[in-house]
Amino acid sequence: MDRRTALLRFAGLALIGLTDISSLVAKPLNATGRRKNSFHQFKLGELDLMVVSDGRIVMKPVQPNFAPGVNSRLVEQELERNFAPTDHIELGINILVIKSKDRTILLDSGCGANFGELSGGLIKNLQKADINPDDVTDVMITHAHPDHIGGLIGTDNQLLFPKAKVYLSRIEHDFWLSEKPDFSKSKLTDQRLIKFVIDVAKKNINALGEKLHLFEDGDTLLDCITMQLAPGHTPGHCVAKIFSNRESLYHIADLVHSAVLVVAHPEWGFEGDSNFNQAVQTRRKVMNELAESRSLIFSYHLPWPGLGHVRKKGNAFEWVQQIAMVPD
Ligand SMILES: [Zn+2]
Secondary structure (H helix, E strand, O other), rough: OOOHHHHHOOOOHOOHHHHHHHHHOOOOOOOOOOOOOOOOEEEEEEEEEEEEEEEEEEEEEOOOEOOOOHHHHHHHHHHHHHOOOOOEEEEEEEEEEEEEOOEEOOOOOOOOOOOOOOEOOOOHHHHHHOOOHHHHOOOEOOOOHHHHHHOOOOOOOOEEOOOOOOEHHHHHHHHHHHHHHHHHOOOOOHHHHHHHHHHHHHHHHHHHHHHEEEEEOOOEOOOOOOEEEOOOOOOOOEEEEEEEEEEEEEEOOOOOOHHHHHHHHOOOOOOOOOOHHHHHHHHHHHHHHHHHHHHOOOOOOOOOOOEEEEEEOEEEEEEEEOOOOOOO
């Protein structure tokens, strides 16, 4: 694989010189008919919830980002059957915002300046929803990949949510700050890309100082979020159960990145998982639980606004998008 192809694969654009970025960043697919609003509001018990977009990521080509090693004709057929393009997969970047009486909580921080012009719009879009960076009291980080933690700091390392406490699992913290984070069980082998991912994690975590709060598996935080370890995508990757009164919602973070390829084929997997086989097992286990409990799910990367359910289909699953009847 040549350099250009390798870089396009993860849209890991920040690690190269600025001069050729514009030619590498995939252009918007269709500028017409895009949503005017960049947020979606709903209630969960006493809580006001909102989904705010950070933008999107285009992963091109499909393999080996997705389904590494799987027969490419099978993958193409599955995409075609679902009326999806076969040359790329587009990922949403959906940020969940929780507003309670005295707190404004973000679940992850988006890409920041790390992935080019298609993403990094979180602060601008929060402001459209009347939320300023200073209003944010807490940021819960599901895992420390650059599209989740990269929006904590600006290009000169300043905190973009200066008043917020930031929560990260201790396992995740220890993994990324270790001398040599272990990628030996990952299918990702591009050393420059691995270095980029490690560098962004370290830089953002190290900038936090006393704002950083480490949590353990199963901890309930801020009286409305229980963080549950779901390892494989990264060692400390967590899903979050958000609850109020008797209602709940499961934020599944990066358990899946594509409904067509990963929800429907959990074992086809995702190259960026730090432990490929463990991620497959975790994905099956969590989706099985969510299907059986008929839980409402929020997904960081599935189509806007990321709300829906999974149900069993044969030996796998299917994503059922929650449809909004009227625009926001
Ligand atoms: Zn992600």
